[in-house]
Amino acid sequence: MLLRSALHARGLRFRLHDKRLDGSPDLVFPRFRTVVFVHGCFWHRHVGCKVANVPKSNVDFWREKFMTNVARDARNKAALEQKGWRVLISWECEINTVSKAATAAEELQVLLNERQMPRAP
Numbered sequence: 001m002l003l004r005s006a007l008h009a010r011g012l013r014f015r016l017h018d019k020r021l022d023g024s025p026d027l028v029f030p031r032f033r034t035v036v037f038v039h040g041c042f043w044h045r046h047v048g049c050k051v052a053n054v055p056k057s058n059v060d061f062w063r064e065k066f067m068t069n070v071a072r073d074a075r076n077k078a079a080l081e082q083k084g085w086r087v088l089i090s091w092e093c094e095i096n097t098v099s100k101a102a103t104a105a106e107e108l109q110v111l112l113n114e115r116q117m118p119r120a121p
């Protein structure tokens with residue numbers, strides 16, 4: 001995953017797919033109390049993204065499926081936020097080249113630094 005290597009290149013360390021957290025976020029930055037979900041634009045309905053089209057056949061099936069996914073994402077986000085996590089989303093179309101991933105990693109690092117947790121004594 002391009003984002004992962006771009007983050008590593010910036011010296012950021014994280015856990016992957018932490019199953020103890022709601023929705024097992026793709027990237028977990030415990031020290032910053034921040035999680036990142038890397039969402040595929042099609043399945044998770046990136047608003048305004050051309051990848052997030054609705055297939056022409058079985059329209060009802062797809063609408064139902066998408067609604068379920070989006071509702072689940074919202075539930076996970078709310079549950080994590082209630083536990084004090086900040087929840088960030090990276091959309092696939094925004095990190096699918098080396099240069100886009102590098103930009104995303106840079107932005108993420110800025111966001112993380114806004115929220116550095118004090119180290120345990």
Ligand SMILES: [Zn+2]
Pocket residue numbers: 041046049050051091092093094
């Ligand atoms: Zn997208």
